[in-house]
Amino acid sequence: MKRLILHLLVLSVLCLLPKQSCHAQDAKGNVVVTGTVMDKTDNEAVPYATVSVSFIEDGKEQLYGQVCDGRGLFRISIPYKETYYIDVSYVGKKFEKRTIHPEKGEKVINLTDIFLQDDESTNLDELKVVHKRALIKMDIDRMSYAMNEDAEAKKKNLFEMLKKVPLVTVDGKGNIQVKGSGSYKILLNGKPSPIADQDPKMILKSIPASTVKKVEVITEPGVKYDSEGVDAVINIVTDQTTGDGIMGNVSLDFGLPLSLSSSLYLAMKKGKFGMNLVFSGNAGSQGTSYTVSDYKNFVADTRLHQDYESKNKYLGGFGNILLSYEIDTLNLITLSSSFSPYYFKNNSNSKIDDYKQDILLSSKLNKNKSANVMGSVNTSLDYQHSTKREGELLTASYRLNYTPNNSDDKQIRIGELPDGKDYKTWGKSDAYMQEHTMQLDYVLPLQDKHQIESGLKYIYRLSHSDPVYKEFDYGINDWKPIDNGTNPLNNTLFKQYYQIFTVYSAYTYKLKSFSAKAGLRAEWGRSKVEYEKVDSANFRKNHFDWIPEVRLSFRPGMSQQLTLSYGFRVRRPSIGQLNPYVTVLSPYLTTEGNPDLNPTKVHSITLNYSLFTSKVQLYLTPSFTFSNNAIESYYKVDDQNSNMQHYKYDNIGKTRSYAINAYLSWSPWSWLRYFLGGNVNYSVYNSSLVEDKVKSVNAYLYSGLYFNLPKDWSFEINGGFYSPGKGLQTEGKVTYWDNYMVSKSFNDDLWSIDFSVQSPFTKYRKSRTTTTTSISEKIQEQRYLARTFSIGITFNFGHLDSVVKRTERSINNDDLSGGDGGGKPVK
Structure with missing residues (x-):
């Protein structure tokens, strides 16, 4: 040497x-x-x-x-x-x-x-490079990890290599987080991919990392993305060199509690035609979970105690085919189609004890069996036109998405009828969501310092649900619709029509070590909800929002960057939060929505500091977030009956949050990497519900070690904890987790095997939530299986000089948020 x-x-x-x-x-x-x-x-x-x-x-x-x-x-x-x-x-x-x-x-x-x-013609077979380019590159709105510059990428799959990307963490169960948050979106060459909606672990394990050029982590999505979008985006950019061939791999995972997963990846290219195939399947059980809850009403001096036991089984799959045709060097067409069926079955038993002044009034046993058939069918067509001007790009896209969500639920209340017979109910719903999206994006670089990007987008959604709620009639020995008026929404056709029109534009300026970006997005939408038999529950809602974006970036050195940004996000209420219909949950509790809710407008000011060298990667982000009209859920005591409470929603919250997010990775030697990350958030809630301000501190911390051992062995250990802090009426308990994995590759990485265990020293984990109002207190504890084992085998075959080309930009709908109502998208 x-x-x-x-x-x-x-x-x-x-x-x-x-x-x-x-x-x-x-x-x-x-x-x-x-x-x-x-x-x-x-x-x-x-x-x-x-x-x-x-x-x-x-x-x-x-x-x-x-x-x-x-x-x-x-x-x-x-x-x-x-x-x-x-x-x-x-x-x-x-x-x-x-x-x-x-x-x-x-x-x-x-x-x-x-x-x-x-210089692709340079032959370096006889030269050992002792200094290589940095794997990490910082831009004004994203961090990029050059996968094709990492020698390990030639031997590992994308899931394994994702663990090396800063700000991204993967635990022993395959759960992916960005900056400690699960609110992210996975894109493939700027295009939404169904892999994020199914089992990312198995799909990413099936993709060879050698086919990936870089992985971009967009920590603060700008005006290009929907205003209701996620907190971060992982964009996987595949390599686009030239050449033909065929390659792929097969993987199989087995775990305890019983679980079985498998996947197949196949990539082929011949001339201007290319094809990618991905198939995966998974089945198993999530183990048994236990929930204990106590609800106390201090005014009525009553107490409801519930013990709940639940067992789940699942069966799912995923398939995707991508066809690509490169008309010439400037024009590219891609057609993609995917399907992802999913079946979920739950069996549960519960016991409810009703007390008055600590005297047991009644004890009821319930049995419940439910099944859900969900999934999605997705087809998209993209056309990309580039020009001889480097960076200029025009993309036109159309996507059709169909998402079924059918449920079947049977409940038995043992001995509840006056004659001692069981009271049986049966709820069934045929639901789906159909979505059409059209989008046009254009990127125009002006010389070397300026860039303009703009786009148009239109989304039309139809959500449909036809629920039927029945009870068993022993007189006719058959099921009949429940017609006692307790909840007529359970027996009426539901439809929601939703249209969104969007236009956005952003300008970027770069001058040596200084960069600036400003953008504006305009969104107009209208929603109409109809219940066939309950006119009082129908409502309409329109919205219009301007979403600005401002970023300033400065590089004091080659490996450092400082970014100051202002962001604006909108959190719109779900159907369940808007629906004005009153649902009776118990003699002591009702729930209802509020059609007058306005979208929560969240402003954020963030300062990012990053330092990336060959051995140290540091990311530090202090931020300030505030909202003056946050939607809050709360319990309100009935004005006429002090025993009764109503669960409601309103724009009554004013929030101020001060947070620090940090990530540190240290590689003192090539065979060892240590990382430490987490965030601390101090929040102040001010609401008309409480006389004093509610102050809360929540924290998330994770850490890990990766060892690259001799003879192609590797070992990793990671763990962390989460402290949820307080809400207006709630308080949570700290939870912990730890994972361990050993891997070994054979025959020059032709195949590999890995073994992982999560929480080997703790069989069950517990979570606890306390909800307190002026007249009541509810304490709920959940105990779930924490100790799991899994073993996986991966086999690689073939060779491909290039990967199938994809359009760099495409449709990305990330505005859907959680909520109630029929035809919800499956996550």
């Missing part, structure tokens, strides 16, 4: 020597040539490139050279000549030699367009 380094140093010195004579960098002259060497692919400075300036004197070539500094800057002093020849060299890059002619008397020649391009 020492001899190799010595040879490289000697070679570098020889490259600076002229053919006939050599001049030092600081040789006296009356002309200075200066500039910055840039990478044309990402417009980033290239540190330590070699720049040479030559000219002809007395029939002989004279050459002056210099190695750039860490910011790609060079400054070479030379004698005045009428013609100079400029050349730049860097490993793996190429530069087209230039000729310049200075004007007479010109003292400084500032070269502003010194760009290097990737």
Whole structure:
């Protein structure tokens, strides 16, 4: 190794020597040539490139050279000549030699367009590079991890490599989080992918990391994304080199409690045609969970105690086919179709004890069996047109999505009828959501410093639900519709029509170490909800919002970035929150929505500091978030009956949140990586419900170690805790988790095996929530299985010189939020 380094140093010195004579960098002259060497692919400075300036004197070539500094800057002093020849060299890059002619008397020649391009023809088989480019790149609104620059990506799948991406964490169960939050969206080449809606672990395990160019983490989605969107976006950008072939892999996972998962990935390319196939299936049980709740009414001096036991089973699958046709180098068409059926079955038993002044009045046993058939069918067509101007892109997209959500629920209340017979009920619902989306996006770069992106989007949704609620009639020995008026919504057809019109535009300016971005998004939508038999529950709702975006970014060094941003998000109420119909849940409690709810408008100011070196990755984000019209759910005591409470919604909250989000990754050696991350949030709630302000602190902390061991072994350990803090009327309990995994690859990574265990020292986890009002208190504790085991096997086959091309931008609907009502999308 020492001899190799010595040879490289000697070679570098020889490259600076002229053919006939050599001049030092600081040789006296009356002309200075200066500039910055840039990478044309990402417009980033290239540190330590070699720049040479030559000219002809007395029939002989004279050459002056210099190695750039860490910011790609060079400054070479030379004698005045009428013609100079400029050349730049860097490993793996190429530069087209230039000729310049200075004007007479010109003292400084500032070269502003010194760009290097990737040299695919460079053969480095006999050269070991001791200094490689950084894997991490920061932009004004995102962080990128260069997967194709990581040697491990050639041997691992995308799921395993995702663990190395800063700000992204993966626990032993395959749960993915970004900055400690599960509110994220997975995109594939800027296009929404159904993998996020099903089992990301199995789908990502089926994709070889060698087919991925980079993974982008967009921590603060801007105006391009729907205002009701998620907190972060993971964009997986596949490699788009040229060449034909076929490749893929097969994986199988087995776990306890009983679970079985499998997947198949296949990629093929021939000329201008390409195809990707992904199939996966999973089945198993989530184990048994136990819930104990106590509801006390201090005025009535009553208490309801419930013990609840639940067992779940599931069966699901996912399939996706992508067809691509590259018309020419500037035009690309892709057609994608996917399906994802899912069956979920639940069996539960519960016991409810009713007390009055600590005297047991009654004890009831209930049995419940439910089944849900869910999933989605998704078809999209995209056309992408690029121009000879680098970065200019026009994308037109259409997507059709059909999401069924059918349920079947049977409940038995043992011995509840006057004659001692069981009271049986049966609820059934045929529901679906149908969605059509059309979108047009355009990106226009103006020179090297400016970029404009804009787009149009239209969404039409129809949600449909036809519920039937029946009871068993022993007289006719058959089921009949319940017609006692307790909840007529259970027996009426439900429809929701929703239209959204969107236009957005954003402008980005870049100047060396400074960047600025500003954008504006306008959204107009209208919703109509109809119940066929209950006119009093029908309502309409329109909305219009302006969503601004402002970001400023500064780079004090090559590995550091400081970003200040202002963001604005809208959180619109769900159907259940808007529905004015009053539902009686018990003799002591009702629930109702509020059709006059306004969207919650959330403002945020964020300061991001990032430091990324070969060994240390640091991400620190203090932020301030506030809202003056937050939607709050609360319990209100009835004015006429102090024993009765109503669960309602209203825009009564004023919130102020001060948070710090941090992430640190340290790799002291190539075989070890340690990471630590988390967030602390201090919130102040001010509401008309309470006399004093409610102050709360919630925190999330996670940490882990990754070991790359000899002979292709690896070991990882990670864990953390979450403290939920307080709400207006609620308070939660701290929960913990820990995971361990061992992996081994064989036959030059042809196949691999991994074993993981979650919470090996704790069989059950407990969560606790306390809800307190002026007349009542509810304490609910849940106990669920924490200890799980799994073993997985992956087999790789084939070879592909390129991956199937996809359009860089496409439809991304991320505005749907949780709520009640028929035809909800499946997450």
